Amino acid sequence: MKYLILIQSNPQSLAVWETLTEQQRTDFGLGHLRLTEQMRQAGVLVVSEGLGDPALATQVSVRDGETITSDGPYAEVKEHLAGFYLIDVADLDEAVTWAAKAPDAAYTRVEVRPVLDMSTWEI
Numbered sequence: 001m002k003y004l005i006l007i008q009s010n011p012q013s014l015a016v017w018e019t020l021t022e023q024q025r026t027d028f029g030l031g032h033l034r035l036t037e038q039m040r041q042a043g044v045l046v047v048s049e050g051l052g053d054p055a056l057a058t059q060v061s062v063r064d065g066e067t068i069t070s071d072g073p074y075a076e077v078k079e080h081l082a083g084f085y086l087i088d089v090a091d092l093d094e095a096v097t098w099a100a101k102a103p104d105a106a107y108t109r110v111e112v113r114p115v116l117d118m119s120t121w122e123i
Contacts, residue, residue: 001088001089001090001091001114001115002046002086002087002088002114002115002117003086003087003088003089003092003095003112003113003114003115004085004086004087004112004113004114004115005084005086005087005095005098005099005102005111005112006081006084006110006112006113007050007081007082007083007084007085007102007104007110008079008080008081008082008104008108008109008110008111009079009080009081009082010078010079010080010108011078011079012107012108013104013107013108016107016108027103028103031103032050032083032102032103035085035101035102035103036048036085038101039085039098044087044088044089044094044098045085045086045087046086046087046088047085047086048083048084048085048086049083050083051080051081051082051083051084054072054080055072056072057071058070058071058072059071059072085098085099085102086115092112092114095112096112099111099112
C-alpha cells in the first residue's frame, strides 16, 4: 500500500529552525538525504522531493474553457507543504515507522496519509 509522508512548514517548525545552529541545519538536511537512501535501500521509496516556496507557485484554473494562471498563493499562508516521501509499504504501522525517522518529526508533526488506489474504481 502506498503512503505519503508529508513534511509541513509552519510557524512552529520555522521557530525551531531559527534556533538551530548552522551545523544543526546541515545535519537536518543530511538527515533527509540519509532517510531517502535508507528508504531506497529498503525498497520502499517511490519518490521523495522537497518543494519550492509557495511564493514560487502558479495557480491554475479553467473558466469557460480558458486556462487562467496567476502567481503564488492568493492569501499569505502560514503553513505549507515543504516536501514529501511517497513510499510503498505493507501497512500504516510501517509507514509510521518511516515517518518517525524524518528529521522534522523531532521538532514538529509529520503527516502520514494513505494514497487512494483509483485503478479499482468503476466510473
